[in-house]
Amino acid sequence: MVGAENVLVDDAARLARATGLSYLDLLRRRSPTADFPVPDAVVLPADPDEVQAVLEACVRHDVGVVPFGGGTSVVGGVAALRGGKTAVIALDLVRLDALVSVDAESRIAVLQAGVRGPEAERLLGGHGLTLGHIPQSFERATIGGFAATRSAGQASSGYGRFEDMVTGVRLATPRGEWKLGVAPASAAGPDLRQLAVGSEGTLGVITEVALRVRPQPPVRRYEGYALPGWAAGAAAVRDLAQHHALADVTRLSDVDETEVSLALNAGLKTTALRRYLAARGVRRPCFLIVGWEGTAHDVALRRRETARRLKAAGAVRVGKALGESWRHGRFAGPRQRDALLDRGVCVETLETAAYWSNVDELRDDVRAALTASLGRAIVMCHISHAYETGASLYFTVLTARDGSDPIGQWQRAKAAACEAISGLGTISHHHAVGVDHAPYLAAEIGSLGVEVLRAAKSVVDPTGILNPGKLV
Amino acid sequence: MVGAENVLVDDAARLARATGLSYLDLLRRRSPTADFPVPDAVVLPADPDEVQAVLEACVRHDVGVVPFGGGTSVVGGVAALRGGKTAVIALDLVRLDALVSVDAESRIAVLQAGVRGPEAERLLGGHGLTLGHIPQSFERATIGGFAATRSAGQASSGYGRFEDMVTGVRLATPRGEWKLGVAPASAAGPDLRQLAVGSEGTLGVITEVALRVRPQPPVRRYEGYALPGWAAGAAAVRDLAQHHALADVTRLSDVDETEVSLALNAGLKTTALRRYLAARGVRRPCFLIVGWEGTAHDVALRRRETARRLKAAGAVRVGKALGESWRHGRFAGPRQRDALLDRGVCVETLETAAYWSNVDELRDDVRAALTASLGRAIVMCHISHAYETGASLYFTVLTARDGSDPIGQWQRAKAAACEAISGLGTISHHHAVGVDHAPYLAAEIGSLGVEVLRAAKSVVDPTGILNPGKLV
The missing domain is CATH 3.30.465.10 (Uridine Diphospho-n-acetylenolpyruvylglucosamine Reductase; domain 3)
Known part of the structure; x- marks a missing residue:
């Protein structure tokens, strides 16, 4: 029904759709001994009707179906689990490209x-x-x-x-x-x-x-500010969010993440910048990236309003270079991981969100949990998304990889972080549930919530072929 | 479990929680012969724990439960349907007042x-x-x-x-x-x-x-504009919505609703206003109410932006009187209905929402359906809520009441309007489904959607005591 050339059974094609891009996925793919499930076939339908036909065939033959898009899941969302089915396919949607x-x-x-x-x-x-x-x-x-x-x-x-x-x-x-x-x-x-x-x-x-x-916005304007410490920075972002003065991009790094930026960012004249900030009362800077997109009129109007509030919050303008350098490097993070892995580094990110009154405690607790589990580690954090009632927290962790049990090393750290999150914030602000966060879902939406999702699933997918073992 | 004094079984208490406030509800309550269900008792729990205890008792005794708040439903949402249960209570939540x-x-x-x-x-x-x-x-x-x-x-x-x-x-x-x-x-x-x-x-x-x-906003500023006809008015509201320049209240009346405002609004010097507008090219005016709430700084900033765009759209400022008169009369509509009913008028409202490209056709179709069903009728319409992708349409209908079959008269007109809405817009933008819109829900969310809602219900309410006969 999709044409024989759109059903792939060779190892390379199947392996390419077997995992996402989490640190554990990367580790497993590098390991000669790691054992992870691989789909039995890759099916590439051309349009919604072919997708529908494939699902009906999979029901008839009791085959599990893992929808596959970019394969960028970091929570096991595309793991080729078969959930008791006779086989499992990766349903690659790349041809639905219109x-x-x-x-x-x-x-x-x-x-x-x-x-x-x-x-x-x-x-x-x-x-x-x-x-x-x-x-x-x-x-x-x-x-x-x-x-x-x-x-x-x-x-x-x-x-x-x-x-x-x-x-x-x-x-x-x-x-x-x-x-x-x-x-x-x-x-x-x-x-x-x-x-x-x-x-x-x-x-x-x-x-x-x-x-x-x-x-399409004719004008894009990105720039950087520095705030005197995390508390002042978070308060400034909260002020912007609660006064509808957020820039389109608003991203606050904590002191640790800012220090790494200062150390690594070749575009910044670090010593001069530190002196400049210190002279203005900012000794432990937290960088804030703000970016506006729109017409020249709107960008000017909104930028003036954001700047007015940031100034009142004690922010010091660092300038366009910082904003533009962030904008140009914004997709680099995932690509750098392979190089770090080659050097024996354990590197991963995780994220959550909470109401403002919980944000500081949540950040402290997650940092403490990660450090307790990993020992010597760099734990950086930033607010990447802000709302009137709260914000997301995005953590980046770097530590020496445990050569004997690298997977267990991260699994224990991640579990400790998830335990710290559960009850104070959401188990995921934008990475989803997949396999990795499923154990924590009931604590967040109630066992009734999980049952409701399962009931909804049994209506649309009575034999359970759709993405077995994910979410619920 | 709630105290004997919080279980009411007298006729007045039961009758007071038997219906909402739709035109049909009002008609039925005025009729000596109308037959409508009345709850067997009114139960008034004090807090969430008592609500929980009442539900558990109702499961044990197979009693239907209709949650009751303000009783302002206009879609039969609080009708005391028992759905095959042995009895039905109105669960009045008025004591949960903290x-x-x-x-x-x-x-x-x-x-x-x-x-x-x-x-x-x-x-x-x-x-x-x-x-x-x-x-x-x-x-x-x-x-x-x-x-x-x-x-x-x-x-x-x-x-x-x-x-x-x-x-x-x-x-x-x-x-x-x-x-x-x-x-x-x-x-x-x-x-x-x-x-x-x-x-x-x-x-x-x-x-x-x-x-x-x-x-709390220290400043509230309401004012009125007039636009040259419906198409220009809707285009202006769309422009505001798509440029993030909507006032907090943004309400556009069509020509018919504006004419009624001009006829009834004692605060407006109508003849002078018509002359003033005509001199500025607005011959068939559509009134636009805009209101901002916030700090003086924010209101001034946002008002300037809205005004700039409205001027470019051909709007003529009518002034504060129109805005303030709307603000002071904003809750009067429902209260006026009793007086109109006394005078033999059939008066009701209905509402929908659609994407911008469907808004005009939807307005035309609903007006045509109502007029075809009712014969001579005043059908007024306004946009009360606007979004980047579309807007709500709120219709007010006035016609002579059919003395022999007033309920049938409106039921037929409403059904005709719902048929016109179905497929072009949502069956309700803010009045909900209740009993009246339930027949149209499957067309909007699919039969799978209805099944999913039923499946969710059977998880949390396996014996079906909760608001029988509503929504699904």
């Missing part, structure tokens, strides 16, 4: 699930539009993956989280197609779009997403 | 479900805070009702819809308590808060809601 329609008046574009970030921007750019969704996984990740995982881009303060952009979803399910989203807002019962978004392939294969788009 | 907690740093307040709009503002006002949720039902409706029905207030452009304010929900269910909401945003699976919000009492009794609050 811009289906543009409604310029409503500012809505429908994109197919397999469109990657840059291609989405290129297709929309042809209409003078942008999605503005730029997570770190942008270069590889897909529209379907963004929706399935409730992704949040680096400019989420301005463009919103991915779920804020989704106006409609088209899913293929073993029970037939399911389409949601007829109006910008509705009181016609619960918002089931918000059940589809974040369903991680367990409630259907997302084949098309209708998205709110915006005109 | 402000539970305030987290000023996170700008979150927890309010109990029975707190009415004005009392919520009074309680929050004691902390210098406001919710800013001011629907037309404000004076009577409750926090729990707002959440259960996905309410949208008149200032939703500024403060957001009620679901945008909800950070957490506490529900009593026959399976035990269910709490949701640990962070401002999360990727830990689907957002189940958005399943609880809009669940209309079918997935649990909402006992407490954690809400994003804001400082």
